[in-house]
């Protein structure tokens with residue numbers, strides 16, 4: 110199935126049968142990626158007295174409970190409600206699901222003990238008003254990211270000015286293959302989150318940050334159409350399934 114998309118005086122041709130899934134798989138075992146000092150998610154049959162919700166245990170259906178954390182266990186999309194005292198639901202703020210997107214690969218720079226994605230690096234890959242979403246793939250892009258244990262690793266992060274520049278470029282949706290756009294242990298500063306959402310000065314309630322994606326190396330840098338789907342959770346964040354379509 111092919112589609113011709115007209116948007117802001119440009120035409121994009123995409124093939125809907127060639128979906129590039131950039132979400133992580135969420136599974137109930139130790140292979141699942143983990144951040145924020147959590148244990149693995151659990152996917153287990155409902156047990157109620159003699160009843161076990163598993164066909165091989167005599168039930169008519171497989172009937173699992175799932176226990177996971179959207180921020181720590183996989184690909185998730187969050188709105189500014191992640192950092193505000195008042196409640197904001199990602200389900201109420203994300204109302205469109207297709208965007209123009211640019212995939213950018215960046216090798217973070219070593220600054221002291223930290224690995225940092227700088228404004229200077231992003232400036233060389235992104236111009237003002239080019240696209241609505243940026244998909245940031247950090248280099249090196251090793252396959253173990255799909256099961257990485259991130260707690261206490263001081264993962265790479267975006268410098269505040271880089272997040273501000275993304276906002277100034279008109280980026281509404283930022284996607285990254287790390288557990289956070291910010292430094293793991295930052296004493297709650299959340300500088301990149303705040304700069305991207307322009308919070309609290311001029312909060313962009315309709316902007317989202319998607320973390321813990323995985324962009325396979327076969328996906329080339331360039332312009333795509335992004336389909337950003339979430340589950341309808343009334344929460345600051347939801348597990349999400351971003352899909353890219355190469356444009357012609």
Ligand SMILES: N[C@@H](CC(=O)c1ccccc1NC=O)C(=O)O
Nearest residue numbers: 145180289292293294295296297
């Ligand atoms: N870096 C923060 C903690 C933090 O950002 C955080 C903690 C738990 C779950 C998610 C978090 N941030 C996600 O973007 C701090 O050190 O207080």
